[in-house]
Amino acid sequence: MEAYCDLEVDVNGEETFMVDKKIVAQYSGKFTKLFGKSNSTTGKFKVIFHDFPGGAEGFELMLRFCYNNGKPDIGPQNLILAHCAAQFMEMKESVSGGCNLLEQTEKSMREISYWTWSELLIALKQCQNFVLITDSCAVLEKCLDSLVAKLVFSSEVSPCPSSCSPDSSGFRFSCDSKSSESIKTNSSRSTWWFEDLLFLSLMLVEMLVKLMFSRKFDHVVISKFLLFYQKAKFSTSATEEKRKIIEMVIDMHFNMDRSSVSCKTLFGILRVTLGLNINKCSRNKLENMIGLQLDQATLDNLLVPSPYGISYLYDVNLVLRFLKAFLHRGTCLVTPIRIRKVASLVDMYLAEIAPDPSLKPSKFLALATALPDSARDSYDELFHAMDMYLEVHTGLSEEERLKICCGLNYEKLSAEACLHLSQNKNFPSKSTVQALIIQQSKLKNLLLATPSSTSFTDSPCSSSDAGKRGNKDKTSEQVVLYAGNFDTSVDNEKLRAHLQGMQWRVMELEKVCRKMQSQMAKMAKSKASGHSYARSLPKLCS
Template sequence: MEPCCGNLEVDVNGEETFMVDKTVITQYSSKFAKLFGKSSGAARGKLKVIFHDFPGGAEGFELMLKFCYNNGTTDISPSNLFLARSAAEYMEMKEPVADVSNLLEQTEKCLQEISYWTWSELLVALKQCQNLLVPDSSVMVERCLDTVVGRLLLASEASPCPSTSSTDSSWIRFSCDSKSTESVKTSFSRSSWWFEDLLFLSPLLVEELAKSMLSRKMDHAVISRFLLYYQKAKFSSAKTDEKSKIIEMVIDMHYVMDQSSVPCKTLFGMLRLTLGLNISKCSRSKLETMIGSQLDQATLDNLLVPSPFGINYLYDVNLVLRFLKAFLRQGNGLVTPFQMRKVASLIDLYIAEIAPDPCLKASKFLALAIALPDSARDSYDELYHAMDMYLEVHTQLSQEERLKICCGLNYEKLSPEACQHLSHNTKFPSKSTVQALISQQSKLKNLLHDSLSTTSYNASPCGSGGAAQKGQNDRTREEVVLYAGNFDLSNDNEKLKAHLQGMQWRVMELEKFCRKMQIQMAKITKSKTSGHGYPKSLPKLCS
């Protein structure tokens, strides 16, 4: 409404210039009252005020003018509430200079009726709020978002038919016939019908919305699906920097949610999206921590992430090491032995996959090999074969580097077949071969000790267990022959070979003694049944 006497020129954000009556405006605006003092008379010359950041621009200023020139009244609705309130706050219309109405009071009365707004009105209000760039701490934004969440919770409890942002007078159609209900079920999920309606929100407001959802105990799985839906829909048209903000928001919100509601596959999907984006270190660390906590659910394909630009490795080994660190950081209370073994098996597959990479440094290979505790592996055969592959490709390694790599092996947990292969493997240092043989010698000593103990236990008057013991002795002798006969040792280790051959001879002597004892036991049993006494003595165990 154009004033009849314009003695003040107002430039609003360079969009439009208004000629207004200074006396009228100062009645309602403390900002203008302070600027021009108590004088209400006509100025000798025209004054000019320039605004550079008036909220809502020319539209917001015009709405404020209508209020002033209409004796302190105007139509406030959800469609212009935030525009009017922002203009009133900017013009400091909290307390009127004269005895007139307060624009802020009128907007507050309208805001108090927000629970009666339709779904469409809520969406319009949110759009206006976003366009005005109202700070996320604003009471208006909080109340509007909280009302949206309340409606969604009510909808999920009542299982209503969804209503998109149409001109429907009701935010939800609670009375639906069976046909329309069936139609809705085929096109919407009862928990996701509102996803499309809220795609206009900025990442900042989506974050505030998600926080409100979490505070109201909304299902975390539904929140996660909405965030991922939002991210996928926005990425198709977003610029690179916008994509970074979106994925950072999605990661940050998932980090504070229940991790069981976020599948491992979903987390690796987020990781793939971040590869070409410059996201913050904090968000990246949060994502890696979440993945690490579920590493036992990952697959080999998940871990095969290409190395970042500037690194020669084929795959990002440092990333996997960070995953392992996050996995182990959970502590013994949260990681079960079964999970630990699954991760160890996965890492062994990963090490075997990266071993042929000619650019992979020995330090990185070893770091992966020793990242998990020894208890995580029941067998080191797979790790040994991966080392064998690595040494075959990296022929330029020094003897010292080869020894360091072999430190990742636990020779006690190598199978006889792996040890036999190692004894012929010229790619491994001779010290490793000797260490494997010593380990297997210790196993044989324990095996012989168990055999002797079992023989003494089975030397009963009934002579039971003879056949079983003979089978055990045969197996023992076969294993000794395996080690003593098939190991190809160097001249420096001939003594060790002779010792193993001596062990084979002792097993044969043990078999002879067992047969002799069995014969004696048979005679005792026969003598007892025929009425004769026991012999005076039994043969002593050979030393």
């Protein structure tokens, strides 16, 4: 029977179809509303669609259903297309009791969980063309959920890669030949599916990962997939697309367990973001994640070049933000061991950036004082970093040098560091005197800790030796007296030489006291065991 075409349909400007209005209207509620119940065949009509889902392909699929007496031909390759077209055209049962296309698509959707792996991939590829259509979301979510369910199951079965082959009876993953070949050559079964999902759009990847989170999928594997996806996509993406991809990767990592994301991984992501100008929210998330694991970082990790327009060689402000995030994790998490590791890392970083002539004193001092005093058992490394900085920045004023030295705890400097400081012209004179005062205080405490002179009856030291020793003690006390009357206007070179001599004598006394304490301990031990101890104590003067 010759077909009668009395309706012209323009679909999205892509293609024009000549159809029988009567045949289509008996299945489509939309056409019924347009033409009413009139069965008139006089004249021809024209309908123009601007937003038909799937365009000409979707309309043609709907027509085949109508001209085939409502017999559906629905599969993974066209389910989403048929579902969206049926929704748009308000498909219904025909007057003769024919099939309802919308009901058929919904029935097929309920069987998605039984589809094979390759069937799910086919459906997802088609879904990407309809992600902006609300009616497609249900199909999309069901496909993704079924996909994740199969991945969860695959992670729980035998580690043999052959279980993922098309012929596997363990679970029906009908992978194509390319995917099967990839599985055979992949060293890790947990990553066999990575290449298969590279076609997913950014939006679908985000939906997939969120479903994985809800299914308690291994976060380590999720992280590997995201980094694999990012690396693969970057080779063909424009700058703006790269920015969106890395922002998605950061946001997804932020929702993972901290233990599943290594510090090395986070710094690798950070390097990728350089020059991409990612949004502030994602940047803050990344910096916060790194800050929480700063004790696991290395010096090379921190040596990030400064952003464009900043004169510093390295991005000091970035490291300061890391430290802020680390300290804000709470006292219960910032253990002494962790904070000492960070302090050691900061000292190495300061030594690395100290020679930078563009580095301002305020930035150097901010880094030096960012951690509490308890973070360092010794300030020697920080002192050497300051020495390097002051040697390069010779134009600093006396006031600026003093501010830099505020970051030092002189009580935690070794005798060698104090000696070096007293001889160092880069440091202000007040710092030199302060170091000597602290060292004298340490010596005084050391002398007080030694046994009294009445315990040294066996010592061969003469009275003249004792007198000399008393003179040395007096001289040590004069360091404090002199420091109190210190005037920077006097001859600094002469004063510095005098202070250096005093420091040497203080160090000699420290050594003698330590030796005396050792000898006395041996004597006490000998007496306790009933043996005599004839060795003499060291003389205080030679």
